[in-house]
Each structure stands twice: as C-alpha cells, then as structure tokens.
Amino acid sequence: MPPTDWPLVLGDDGSSSLSKIARQQDNSIVPLLVDIQSNSATTQSRVLSFLENLECLRFPRRPNGQKASAIRVSRERINAFQLRQYVALSYTCTASKSEDETAGLYHVQERVGQEFEPSRVRNSILGRIFNYMRTIYVDLLWIDQHGIIQDTNGCKRPKFDHEACIQKREGMEVMDLVYKFSNHPVGLLGRPITSAQELELLANLLQRKLTSGTGAYIQLSRNRNPEEAWTALEMLHRITKDDWWHRGWIFQENYKGGIKMNLLIKHSEKLEDLKRFYRRNMRSPYGSPIFGNIDGELCIRSVDFLEEATRLCLACRKAIVRHHIPSNPGMRERETAVERILQTVGKYTLVLKPSEPMTPRIVADIEKRQMKDHWDRLAITANCCQYSTRLNVRQLMQDNASLSLAMLALCLLNGEVLHNGCPANPRASEMTVSEFLIESLFDEFNSPSNQHSLTFNRSCRFFDVSLTNYGIETRGHMWKIHKIIDTCEWPPQGAWVKDLSGMLEPSQRKQLAYFARHLAMAGHTSLSKSVKEYLERDTGLARIPNSNLSFTDRYMHTMASEVANAIARASPLGLGCLWTPDECVGYKPYMAVFILEDGGTPSQTSDMSGESDESDDVEVFAFTASRPEDCSSEEYDSNDLDRHVSFEVEVEGVVGNTDGLIPQLRIRRWLPGLCFFSRVSRAHVVFSWPRDLESISP
Structure with missing residues (x-):
C-alpha cells in the first residue's frame, strides 16, 4: 500500500x-x-446536437447617438455545421494587470424566456470583441460563459447524470469543434503595446525583416543591426508572458482555431496613426497587410505570430551558440528567454524534425x-x-x-x-x-x-x-519478404505506356509499367497483374475530385507514387507475401512490394547476386495496417482520423490469445510499401513493451 x-x-x-x-x-x-x-x-x-443548436449572442444594436447604462444582448441558436459566420472568443477569465475587472454593462438574455441579466464577463472583453465584430461585419458571437451552462446547481452526483451536468459535459466535449468550425476564432491578449518602438519591432518581426533563410539555415538578418533582434526578443518575452498563452483550455482553442485564429492586442491611442501607416505600406511574407484595421487593436494571425516568433528564437539561439561566453550573464538571460518563448509559442513545423x-x-x-x-x-x-x-x-x-x-x-x-x-x-x-x-x-x-x-x-x-501484459496488441497484416530486386540497371525512362493520363505523373506510370513487366517475366504473375490493374484504376481516378476519393484510393496512390519514385532512384525493392506464425511450407504469391532504400539490413545485402537482379533466401518481416476514420454515426462524433503504419519488424516469438498464437514483434524501422489484398482479414499481433518500461517496478 x-x-x-x-x-x-x-x-x-x-x-x-x-x-x-x-x-x-x-x-x-x-x-x-x-x-x-x-x-x-x-x-x-461526442453528441453533435450541441453544435446543431449552438447558442450565440447577437451583436447589440444601440439607437443612434444614445448611450445606455445597460446594453442588451440577445441570444440566437445556429447550426454550426451550416452557418460558420460567427466569432468564437478565446480569453482569460481573470483580468490582467492592464485590464479593468468591471462587469455588468452588458445584459444578456436568459436561456429561457425574455429576461436579461448582467453578464459576469468583463465589460472590456465584450467591448473589445463587439468592436472587432462591428469592423468585420459579423453579428454572432460564441463565448463559453454564455454558450455553455455554467450553473449546475451545486450538483455532486457521482454519475454526472443531472440534466444541467449532462448539457455542460456535452458542451465541454465538443468545445474544440466550436473553434474549429468558426470562420472567425479570436484570442484577446491582455497586455497592450504602448510604445512606438514596440510597434515598429513587431512590424519588422511580422515582415520577416529580422531573420533570413529557411529550415536549418534560419539566421539573423545580415541587413539589420543585431541589437534590433535582441530588443525584439525582449519584446516577445513580454508579449508571451501574457496569461492567454499559459492556460490549458486556451491552448486547445488556439490549436483548433488553426490558420483562422486571429490575435487582438490592444495599443495606446497615440499609436493609431502609426499602425494604419504600417497597414497601408507593409506586408507580411505572405502578401497580406499587417495589423488589421480594428480601432485600438492590433489584429495578427496567430500562425503568423508563431512562425515569426519561432524564426527569431531559432536565429537567436544559433547566434548565442556561435558567440556564447559562459561568464556573460546577459547572454545566459537571452538563452533562457529564447527557450521560454519557444516552449510557449514554438511552431511545430519549425521546431520538430520531419x-x-x-x-x-x-x-x-x-x-x-x-x-x-x-x-x-x-x-x-x-x-x-x-x-x-x-x-x-x-x-x-x-x-x-x-x-x-x-x-x-x-x-x-x-x-x-x-x-x-x-x-x-x-x-x-x-x-x-x-x-x-x-x-x-x-x-x-x-x-x-x-x-x-x-x-x-x-x-x-x-x-x-x-x-496487455505482453505488450500492445493491435491488428494488421504480416508480410514475409523473400526476394529483393535490384533496380540499378533498369531503364531510367521506364516502359512505354499506352495511356499516360492518371493521378500518377506520366513518369511514375512508366516506372510502374516497367516494374509490372519485370514481374511478369520473372514469373510473379499475381503481383504483376495487381500493378497493371492499379494503373488502369489510376486512369479512372484522375476524373474524380480528390476530396471525393476514398481513404483507400488516396493511400494507395501515395504508396504507388513512392514505389515509382524509388524505382527512379534505383532503390532496391522487396517482394512480400502474407505470413502467419503457423504457416505451412508451400507456395504463396507475392502481394506487396516494399522500398528498401539501404538495400536491407547488412545480413541481406550479401545475398544480392551480381549475376541477377533478384536474390532469394532473405527473411525480412514487415507489418502494415491501414484504416479510414470512423464516420459511422451522424449523431455522434468519434473524433477519429485515418490511420496507417508500415514497419520492418523482428519476430521475437509468439504469444497466445483467444485467436490462437499471435506474433510478438519489435520495430526495426519505417518501411513504406504498396500492398495488394482484398478480403484478407487482419491478423492480431502484439508489439512487446519497450524493455526499459517493462523493467520499472516499485
């Protein structure tokens, strides 16, 4: 215990x-x-009816020239699957040091009836977002405080079966889709921009004037004073200390809002003219105006901010490594700032390897x-x-x-x-x-x-x-690669093809046509026939919009393209047949081709004959599995996605389950391949636990 x-x-x-x-x-x-x-x-x-009856607030209209002590805001239900012209608001529930905590100016219609009650949301939050909506001509707002039931009457039932609790749970479960579906997700940052220097630094950052290069070659721009980059880094450090960046649910809102998410950052009134000058005369690397035209606000696409902030941090990190002086406290502070900013706003496409x-x-x-x-x-x-x-x-x-x-x-x-x-x-x-x-x-x-x-x-x-105690059990297809084909001497132009039209490039169709011919001449008629039939099907698929293609067609096209490109690179190919642990000796047709970029493991390259482009007596195992996302229900969202894996594996042994003996596997490497099988059921396998995890005990 x-x-x-x-x-x-x-x-x-x-x-x-x-x-x-x-x-x-x-x-x-x-x-x-x-x-x-x-x-x-x-x-x-997840119950999708919440999104079909999404509770929004309608932009308040005041009589011309009149000021009201209370501004009434009515409710309106929409079907978010059909109408996506609404603002989905992301904000912090607690005010920052720069924000007024006062609430009550806006009175929101109750869920039931025509009565209005003062909103608990800060006046500054609703005022800012209504100002934004007025400018972009959008009338509907979704905000969690009014879009999801907040009061569950103190319910503490362990089964979570109180009606108010059920409605709140259903709303929380699909809240990510509210931001994903919205055409206008918006995040409100609390800390304002107060000086012309900060505004200029932010403008230069978003125009990519402070960095140059791409990928591993991102560096500080040689056309700018390096001190400007370090000053911009300090500004980023202040911006990313805003509470908005450090809330768990807001992380989800920003992530699911994606490329549509805009950030609003307040600025002092004296900077309005300068902001509009930048908007008229400056463009982002993607050609769009910077800062937007919202009075009193900077409007920045979240993905643009993340990208340029990450680029600056990566460039500064490289400069720190190049000029690092261990005893220099200022350099250490910069190093700390770089890592903290990257942890907060690092863009995955830049900080992760492909x-x-x-x-x-x-x-x-x-x-x-x-x-x-x-x-x-x-x-x-x-x-x-x-x-x-x-x-x-x-x-x-x-x-x-x-x-x-x-x-x-x-x-x-x-x-x-x-x-x-x-x-x-x-x-x-x-x-x-x-x-x-x-x-x-x-x-x-x-x-x-x-x-x-x-x-x-x-x-x-x-x-x-x-x-399981043995490992991670899953399902897919096991393959045994018996033959390796050397493609080095194959003609680079491939084979003549009667019809070059298809989803595949003409050069790819020629490579696969030669592959099919080679297979037929070598006696591998089943696989040759499958490749030829695929080329015929590819011609027909070209007439279907890509969005209407099935997962199987899209995935097969991807793998066929990879095999064709591998042949063009003269990479060796491995031919595989289906395998089970209890298989009997006998003929099994080849039904898959795998790309062996490095010629296989060292123990297999020695088997390759100098007199022939094929080698027998190799024993390489592969595991593949693919399945489209589950879209079986119109009432519920499974939150699924298409799945596919293709590994070279080592068969460590077998374990027993209700289906008999199943192979116990360890992964060797990623091994892409094109597999042809129909009406062949998936087999159970188990991937052993990593040895280090398996050994951890009290």
Whole structure:
C-alpha cells in the first residue's frame, strides 16, 4: 500500500518520475497501464446536437447617438455545421494587470424566456470583441460563459447524470469543434503595446525583416543591426508572458482555431496613426497587410505570430551558440528567454524534425499550461491529438490512479507507437511521462515528398489497440519478404505506356509499367497483374475530385507514387507475401512490394547476386495496417482520423490469445510499401513493451 502521508487521490504528478509513480502506486508500470485500460477506457462519442443548436449572442444594436447604462444582448441558436459566420472568443477569465475587472454593462438574455441579466464577463472583453465584430461585419458571437451552462446547481452526483451536468459535459466535449468550425476564432491578449518602438519591432518581426533563410539555415538578418533582434526578443518575452498563452483550455482553442485564429492586442491611442501607416505600406511574407484595421487593436494571425516568433528564437539561439561566453550573464538571460518563448509559442513545423510525431510536444506543452483541474489535460490532449478513445476521469480519480500514467495509457490506446526495438535506456525510470514520450515514441517516420510531414506522421497510428501484459496488441497484416530486386540497371525512362493520363505523373506510370513487366517475366504473375490493374484504376481516378476519393484510393496512390519514385532512384525493392506464425511450407504469391532504400539490413545485402537482379533466401518481416476514420454515426462524433503504419519488424516469438498464437514483434524501422489484398482479414499481433518500461517496478 502507498505510504500514509500520500493523498488518497493523487493530484498532478506530472513532475514525478516513472520509478516514483511505481512506488506511489505500489505496482510495476505495465500492470498499472493495463489496469487503467481495464477500468476506464471508453470509445469517444461526442453528441453533435450541441453544435446543431449552438447558442450565440447577437451583436447589440444601440439607437443612434444614445448611450445606455445597460446594453442588451440577445441570444440566437445556429447550426454550426451550416452557418460558420460567427466569432468564437478565446480569453482569460481573470483580468490582467492592464485590464479593468468591471462587469455588468452588458445584459444578456436568459436561456429561457425574455429576461436579461448582467453578464459576469468583463465589460472590456465584450467591448473589445463587439468592436472587432462591428469592423468585420459579423453579428454572432460564441463565448463559453454564455454558450455553455455554467450553473449546475451545486450538483455532486457521482454519475454526472443531472440534466444541467449532462448539457455542460456535452458542451465541454465538443468545445474544440466550436473553434474549429468558426470562420472567425479570436484570442484577446491582455497586455497592450504602448510604445512606438514596440510597434515598429513587431512590424519588422511580422515582415520577416529580422531573420533570413529557411529550415536549418534560419539566421539573423545580415541587413539589420543585431541589437534590433535582441530588443525584439525582449519584446516577445513580454508579449508571451501574457496569461492567454499559459492556460490549458486556451491552448486547445488556439490549436483548433488553426490558420483562422486571429490575435487582438490592444495599443495606446497615440499609436493609431502609426499602425494604419504600417497597414497601408507593409506586408507580411505572405502578401497580406499587417495589423488589421480594428480601432485600438492590433489584429495578427496567430500562425503568423508563431512562425515569426519561432524564426527569431531559432536565429537567436544559433547566434548565442556561435558567440556564447559562459561568464556573460546577459547572454545566459537571452538563452533562457529564447527557450521560454519557444516552449510557449514554438511552431511545430519549425521546431520538430520531419520524421517526428507531434504528440510528445503537444503533451508537454499542455502539461506546462495552467488549469483549474489538472485532469482536464486528458480531454484537451484527446481533442488536440484527435483521439477516439477516452478515459473515464471520475473512475480514475476514485481508483487513485496516476494522472501521468493515465496520459501515457491514453496515448497508447489511441495508437501512438512506442519504438520498442531500441536498446533499453538506463535513464528511463527517472524520466517523467512527458519526457518518456519524447524519448520513446517512434520518431523515424518518412513522409512522402508530396505531403506535409507532420500531417502524415499524425496518422501513423495503430488501431483496435489493447494493452496487455505482453505488450500492445493491435491488428494488421504480416508480410514475409523473400526476394529483393535490384533496380540499378533498369531503364531510367521506364516502359512505354499506352495511356499516360492518371493521378500518377506520366513518369511514375512508366516506372510502374516497367516494374509490372519485370514481374511478369520473372514469373510473379499475381503481383504483376495487381500493378497493371492499379494503373488502369489510376486512369479512372484522375476524373474524380480528390476530396471525393476514398481513404483507400488516396493511400494507395501515395504508396504507388513512392514505389515509382524509388524505382527512379534505383532503390532496391522487396517482394512480400502474407505470413502467419503457423504457416505451412508451400507456395504463396507475392502481394506487396516494399522500398528498401539501404538495400536491407547488412545480413541481406550479401545475398544480392551480381549475376541477377533478384536474390532469394532473405527473411525480412514487415507489418502494415491501414484504416479510414470512423464516420459511422451522424449523431455522434468519434473524433477519429485515418490511420496507417508500415514497419520492418523482428519476430521475437509468439504469444497466445483467444485467436490462437499471435506474433510478438519489435520495430526495426519505417518501411513504406504498396500492398495488394482484398478480403484478407487482419491478423492480431502484439508489439512487446519497450524493455526499459517493462523493467520499472516499485
């Protein structure tokens, strides 16, 4: 049992190491994860009727020239699936030092009836957002204080079945979609811009005058005084100290608002003319005017601010490394400021490698944010990462479960992939869960050249996951690669093709046509036929809008493009057939082709014949799985996404389950491939626990 000085219900243990959590829970980490799944995992089914009856406030109209002691604001219900011309407001409930806390000027219509009551929302908040709405000609506002039931009459029922509680829960569960659907999500920052110098620095930052280069070559601009960059860094440090950046639910609102989210920053009245001068004469790197035309406000796209702030920080970090003087306290302060700003507003496309998943960074960023109830982290993470499996928080709290382990279980149950083929990390037991996710989630994805890497990586997840004492059980197809083909001597132009039209590029169709011909000549008629049939289908798919294509068609096109490009690079290819642990010796047709960029593992390259472009007697295993998102219900939102994985694996052994013997696997590397199978059911497999996680005990 845990020591008596520990609380009955564990609170925020985000800073606790895995070994400490094991001691607190008096159990090993793996059984604890299995218990969390057994007791609290549930399929997400968010009620969409909340969005079909979204409660908004209508922009108040005052009689001309009249001032009122109370401004009346009426309610209006809309269907957010059909009408998205509304402002979704993101703000802090507590006032900053620069804000007036007074409330009561605006009287809002009650949910039932025609009576109006003073709003608890600060006058300054409603005044600013109505000023914004007046300028952009939008009449409807959604704000959580009035759009979600706040008063649950002190309900403390453990089943959460009080009508007001149910309505509040349903609203909270889909609140991320309110911001995603809105055409005008807006965040109100509290700290104002008060000086012309700050405004000029912000203008230069947003115009990308302080940095140059892209990717790994981002650096401070050589055309500007370096001191201007350091002064801009100090300004960013002040802006990102605003409470708005440090709230958990606001992180979700900004994340889901995406490219449509605008930030409003107040400025002093004396800066109005200068702001409008910048708007008329200056443009962002994307050609849009900076700062907007809202009286008294700077209007900045959130993604633009994140991008330029991140670029400046990365450039400053590089300059600090180049000129670092350990004994210089000013340099150390700048270094600290850079890292703090990046932790607050770092743009994932710039701070993450193309091969990395976003999940560890999202989990860590949410963990740093402030929230009234730490257990809300689970819901926020699930919404931002698009998780369809949720955990019952009340049950977890009653079970005295670890919040950090619940977060780890949530990630794994939703298909996040642990790189279990890596050597054990001796430091793992002293890591927090967020640190463990950064170190241990698979981070060697290789996205197709025509897709955004982080978007592709986001869908690289298992499905139908179950946590067991043996490992992470899932379903997919197992392949055994028996033959490696050397494409070095193949003609670079491919083969003649009668019809070049299709979704694939003409050069890609020629490469695949030659591949099909080679397979036929080598006697691999089944796979050759599949490739030819795919080329015929590709011609027809070109006439279908991309948005109407099925997940299968889109994914097959992506993989076919990758195989064609690999042939153009003269990369070796591996031919695979379906495999099961209890297979009998006998003929199985090849049904898949995999891209072996490095020629396979060292033990296989020696098998490649110098006299032939094919080699036999290799034994490489692969696991693939793909499934479209669950869109089975019109009433409920599963919060799912398309999923696909393709790994080279090591078969470590077999374990038994209700379906018989299933292979126990460890991941070797990412292994993209094009697979042809129809009406072949998925098989159960289990990915062993990472050795370091498995060994953590009290």
